[in-house]
Amino acid sequence: MEKYDKLEKVGEGTYGKVYKARDKVTGQLVALKKTRLEMDEEGIPPTTLREISLLQMLSQSIYVVRLLRVEHVEKNGKRLLYLVFEYLDTDLKKYIDTYKRGPNPRPLPSRVTQSFLYQLCKGVDHCHSHGVLHRDLKPQNLLVDKDKGILKVADLGLGRAFTIPLKSYTHEIVTLWYRAPEVLLGATHYSIGVDMWSVGCIFAEMARRQPLFAGDSELQQLLHIFRFLGTPNEDTWPGVSSLRDWHDYPQWKPQSMALALPMLESDGIDLLSKMLEYNPSNRISAKDAMEHPYFDSLDKSQF
Amino acid sequence: MPGVGEMEAAAAELNAQQAVGAVANALEKLVARNDLVTAATIAEEGGGKGRGVAAFRGLRRPAISIEKYMERIHSYSLCSPACFVVAFVYVDRAVHRRPDLLVGSLNVHRLMLTSVMVASKFFDVMAQSNAFYAKVGGVSNAELNNLEIELLCLLDFNVNVSSHEFESYLSHLEKEMLASKTHPNFANHSGIGGQQNYV
Ligand SMILES: Nc1ncnc2c1ncn2[C@@H]1O[C@H](COP(=O)(O)OP(=O)(O)O)[C@@H](O)[C@H]1O
Ligand SMILES: [Mg+2]
Numbered sequence: 346m347e348k349y350d351k352l353e354k355v356g357e358g359t360y361g362k363v364y365k366a367r368d369k370v371t372g373q374l375v376a377l378k379k380t381r382l383e384m385d386e387e388g389i390p391p392t393t394l395r396e397i398s399l400l401q402m403l404s405q406s407i408y409v410v411r412l413l414r415v416e417h418v419e420k421n422g423k424r425l426l427y428l429v430f431e432y433l434d435t436d437l438k439k440y441i442d443t444y445k446r447g448p449n450p451r452p453l454p455s456r457v458t459q460s461f462l463y464q465l466c467k468g469v470d471h472c473h474s475h476g477v478l479h480r481d482l483k484p485q486n487l488l489v490d491k492d493k494g495i496l497k498v499a500d501l502g503l504g505r506a507f508t509i510p511l512k513s514y515t516h517e518i519v520t521l522w523y524r525a526p527e528v529l530l531g532a533t534h535y536s537i538g539v540d541m542w543s544v545g546c547i548f549a550e551m552a553r554r555q556p557l558f559a560g561d562s563e564l565q566q567l568l569h570i571f572r573f574l575g576t577p578n579e580d581t582w583p584g585v586s587s588l589r590d591w592h593d594y595p596q597w598k599p600q601s602m603a604l605a606l607p608m609l610e611s612d613g614i615d616l617l618s619k620m621l622e623y624n625p626s627n628r629i630s631a632k633d634a635m636e637h638p639y640f641d642s643l644d645k646s647q648f
Numbered sequence: 649m650p651g652v653g654e655m656e657a658a659a660a661e662l663n664a665q666q667a668v669g670a671v672a673n674a675l676e677k678l679v680a681r682n683d684l685v686t687a688a689t690i691a692e693e694g695g696g697k698g699r700g701v702a703a704f705r706g707l708r709r710p711a712i713s714i715e716k717y718m719e720r721i722h723s724y725s726l727c728s729p730a731c732f733v734v735a736f737v738y739v740d741r742a743v744h745r746r747p748d749l750l751v752g753s754l755n756v757h758r759l760m761l762t763s764v765m766v767a768s769k770f771f772d773v774m775a776q777s778n779a780f781y782a783k784v785g786g787v788s789n790a791e792l793n794n795l796e797i798e799l800l801c802l803l804d805f806n807v808n809v810s811s812h813e814f815e816s817y818l819s820h821l822e823k824e825m826l827a828s829k830t831h832p833n834f835a836n837h838s839g840i841g842g843q844q845n846y847v
Binding site: 385386387388389391394395397398399401402415417424426476506 | 765766769770771775777778779780789792793794796797800801804805806807808809810811
């Protein structure tokens with residue numbers, strides 16, 4: 346990879362490290378994601394295969410990170426794949442952290458939250474309209490350009506094309522905190538609602554600067570959700586009691602979202618409650634979310 | 649999402665025997681035709697060590713028929729039956745991108761082994777490893793890793809298949825199958841590599 350100067354490590358994931366680097370010829374900053382392709386038993390990891398092919402379909406949206414090229418190199422008989430991405434200065438997790446810690450802790454400006462959420466919905470809608478579920482939406486997987494105020498969806502390693510449902514999905518998806526209740530309850534078929542649940546959790550996290558539901562086991566995670574939104578039942582969520590992992594859970598009444606999230610005005614609360622709707626088929630879609638009154642005060646012409 | 653419902657039905661109904669039978673039928677016709685064309689020029693290189701299109705070419709024609717070979721792949725790997733149709737789509741895409749790729753009896757086994765494996769990796773929830781497919785398919789792990797990357801480069805990593813595409817390929821394969829049953833000797837129209845793109 347003599348074409349690039351590696352500058353620093355910016356992330357580490359399941360299948361390799363992500364480096365900030367500079368293209369020696371053009372001077373362009375890029376992010377290099379390396380995949381080990383040694384003569385191992387697995388061959389190309391499924392996450393890499395999906396990430397490349399899905400990004401090639403999706404990269405024309407500016408709200409999805411751009412995969413510039415795939416470098417296929419051979420070094421001492423070993424074959425390596427590098428995914429070369431456009432570089433963004435930070436991710437949403439690190440961005441939120443700068444408001445939480447550091448010399449000047451303060452809430453995210455509500456304009457930023459609104460604009461980021463809108464761009465997130467744009468990116469997610471783009472994925473969904475191309476038949477792709479992201480399945481791992483979380484702040485670490487959203488890249489941010491601080492100065493330009495841009496947010497892009499990244500890390501499609503767990504993304505799935507839902508055009509050909511072959512065998513039923515398992516719940517191999519999504520970091521626990523952002524995982525939808527139907528997945529936690531063992532639903533075998535799920536759809537765009539799983540991503541919208543994650544979007545809701547991310548929205549609340551921008552407002553609170555804290556994860557909304559921070560469980561440390563699947564059961565804990567469910568209980569966090571139930572305690573906040575009320576324990577679901579056949580009235581609030583028809584079919585819930587026939588999901589595979591349904592049990593008799595403690596009965597909680599829903600809390601007031603407006604009290605729990607005083608920093609969100611009423612339109613924001615209304616949109617959040619539509620994203621955190623229990624019944625996945627009633628959960629708001631990304632496209633409909635973009636039309637919600639919460640965004641009325643946003644200048645949409647810039648997007 | 650229009651079409652997903654029907655798609656689900658089509659993919660779920662598909663049984664492995666039908667899928668393998670229909671894909672094998674189309675491949676056999678194609679191989680028969682291409683073997684005539686290439687009979688004069690084969691086998692000066694090969695052994696699966698080459699790069700690009702040549703990587704898939706074996707030294708001799710495998711004794712096992714492509715149908716039996718795919719049945720074997722299915723019975724061990726338990727990939728979704730739809731993966732055979734998807735693999736056929738990949739081979740067709742590769743042929744359209746690279747007209748010098750002639751699917752014949754020397755390369756069809758490796759092409760299908762690699763394509764089914766990639767299809768399963770992309771679409772199935774739990775795919776078997778390359779090492780597993782290598783054992784089932786009778787090639788070395790290292791060779792299959794190499795073939796995997798060659799195939800992906802041939803396809804430019806374009807391995808998603810839309811429900812619309814899947815359905816048109818499936819119905820094409822099924823029609824061909826019916827045609828060969830009724831007119832076994834005259835059924836050789838529009839196979840892959842021809843002018844027609846099924847979509
Ligand atoms: N294009 C990029 N620009 C800047 N930082 C990036 C970029 N891509 C990834 N990163 C950083 O690397 C981390 C891991 O990358 P990601 O694509 O999520 O890989 P993984 O599959 O390993 O989670 C991200 O959380 C982010 O902080
Ligand atoms: Mg990640």
